[in-house]
Amino acid sequence: MGSPEGTVVSTGRNAGIAKQVISSAIVSVGSLLGGMGQGWTSPMTLQLKKEDSPVGRMTTEEIANLTAIPSYFGLVLGLSIIIVANKWGRKPALIVAGVPTIVAYIIIMLATSQVMLYIGKILAGFCNLGVTLSQMYVSETTHESIRGILMAACTMQINVGILVGYILGKYLDYKWFNFVYAVVPAVYVALMLFIPETPYFLVEKSKDDEAKKSLLWLRGGDVRLAEEELAIIKNRESDDTEEKLTFLQELKTRATKIAMVVSVLGYAFQSLSGIYAVINFAGVIFEEAGSPLEANDSAIVTAVLNLVASFMNLLLIDRFGRKPLLYISFIGGAVSLSILTVFLYILQNGGMDISHVGWIPIGSLGTFIFCYGIGLASVPGVLMNEMTPTNVNKPLWEQ
Numbered sequence: 001m002g003s004p005e006g007t008v009v010s011t012g013r014n015a016g017i018a019k020q021v022i023s024s025a026i027v028s029v030g031s032l033l034g035g036m037g038q039g040w041t042s043p044m045t046l047q048l049k050k051e052d053s054p055v056g057r058m059t060t061e062e063i064a065n066l067t068a069i070p071s072y073f074g075l076v077l078g079l080s081i082i083i084v085a086n087k088w089g090r091k092p093a094l095i096v097a098g099v100p101t102i103v104a105y106i107i108i109m110l111a112t113s114q115v116m117l118y119i120g121k122i123l124a125g126f127c128n129l130g131v132t133l134s135q136m137y138v139s140e141t142t143h144e145s146i147r148g149i150l151m152a153a154c155t156m157q158i159n160v161g162i163l164v165g166y167i168l169g170k171y172l173d174y175k176w177f178n179f180v181y182a183v184v185p186a187v188y189v190a191l192m193l194f195i196p197e198t199p200y201f202l203v204e205k206s207k208d209d210e211a212k213k214s215l216l217w218l219r220g221g222d223v224r225l226a227e228e229e230l231a232i233i234k235n236r237e238s239d240d241t242e243e244k245l246t247f248l249q250e251l252k253t254r255a256t257k258i259a260m261v262v263s264v265l266g267y268a269f270q271s272l273s274g275i276y277a278v279i280n281f282a283g284v285i286f287e288e289a290g291s292p293l294e295a296n297d298s299a300i301v302t303a304v305l306n307l308v309a310s311f312m313n314l315l316l317i318d319r320f321g322r323k324p325l326l327y328i329s330f331i332g333g334a335v336s337l338s339i340l341t342v343f344l345y346i347l348q349n350g351g352m353d354i355s356h357v358g359w360i361p362i363g364s365l366g367t368f369i370f371c372y373g374i375g376l377a378s379v380p381g382v383l384m385n386e387m388t389p390t391n392v393n394k395p396l397w398e399q
Contacts, residue, residue, distance in 0.1 A: 016220030016222065019220060020142045020146065023141060024141070026195055027192070027195070029188040032158075033185055034130055034157075035158040037165075038162050041279075042165070042281060042299050043166060043170065045063050045283060046295060047174050053174070054174055055114050058114070066117055070122045074125055082132075089197045089201050090137045090197065091137070094134065095192050097127070098185045098192065099189060101123070105120065105181040107119055107120035108178045108181075134154055134157075135155065138150050138151055141214075141218055143219075152314050159310050163306075168180055170297065199218070215230055266379065267380050270376055273329075275377075282298070283295040283299045286365075289344060290347070291362050302362070302365055306369045307373075309371075313375065317379070322382065325375030329372055329376035332371030333368050340364035343361065
């Protein structure tokens with residue numbers, strides 16, 4: 001599924017940079033939507049728990065189910081959209097991921113029952129698919145001189161999306177909040193119609209003329225440059241088809257086994273860290289913990305820290321390596337959550353006046369999110385791409 005990072009290369013550093021930035025900015029909205037999807041639950045939980053909720057007052061348990069159940073469909077949706085990306089193209093797949101998201105938030109906006117909310121949230125799961133697809137598109141269309149920064153900007157949109165969700169939740173009511181959530185993917189789908197398919201995919205499907213047209217658009221109409229890059233892509237595609245170890249053979253090698261163990265553990269630690277619970281229920285946590293700031297304001301502060309940490313990760317990951325950043329995430333996360341646990345235990349069981357330390361919840365969660373963002377948020381993905389052979393990185397249906 002993923003193409004090698006060096007697929008598209010050229011000597012014309014500045015050729016068509018503006019169009020590459022524009023196309024990358026458009027597809028990066030797919031990552032933004034994924035972040036907005038993560039940022040939906042925290043502010044909406046506060047509104048759904050009120051007596052004037054459009055679907056009736058929901059309990060914390062009901063809201064937890066609303067968040068958890070749609071995720072069970074994630075694997076099926078993910079496999080389906082990857083098949084679309086490999087069979088019909090990256091651009092159609094990005095559009096397919098966007099359209100159900102529009103429908104999802106319209107349903108949620110008009111919901112009068114919890115059943116409608118569940119249907120809407122399940123469909124909203126499509127917004128998460130744009131994260132991987134947008135990164136794939138950027139990697140296959142951009143010049144190597146700007147690919148790194150555009151890929152980083154694309155990934156950063158996830159954290160921007162979370163922050164956007166928290167900010168909108170502070171200032172908009174339920175219907176207007178979800179209306180904006182429906183408008184953003186609608187604009188995104190409309191803009192997607194104006195950018196080309198990736199040349200890598202077109203060459204893979206033996207559509208060389210269309211691949212050349214795509215390169216001409218992406219490289220600012222430079223015919224010589226487009227022809228040079230087309231030849232490079234075709235040569236790379238030819239090299240990729242040469243005899244090599246099969247998927248199953250590759251799995252048996254010691255290097256692959258180690259890489260897969262590291263990858264699985266990395267993503268397992270991501271999930272087990274508690275980050276998704278914190279992102280989804282930040283507002284409720286601060287509300288019940290008695291934060292000196294209003295619940296939505298506290299959540300916004302943590303989202304800003306998350307964004308700052310992701311910027312620092314870009315600056316530090318190559319300079320200091322992967323392991324030190326993971327140590328920061330593990331140690332910082334453990335200490336901050338331990339402090340929060342003690343605080344909440346005392347708060348619930350009484351016996352001590354802790355009103356003068358109301359800053360502890362926001363300080364602890366802020367530290368946890370910052371430490372998570374500086375290492376554990378991105379390092380597992382980096383390690384997987386660096387350690388896993390191409391044959392294993394590709395899905396089974398590409399073999």
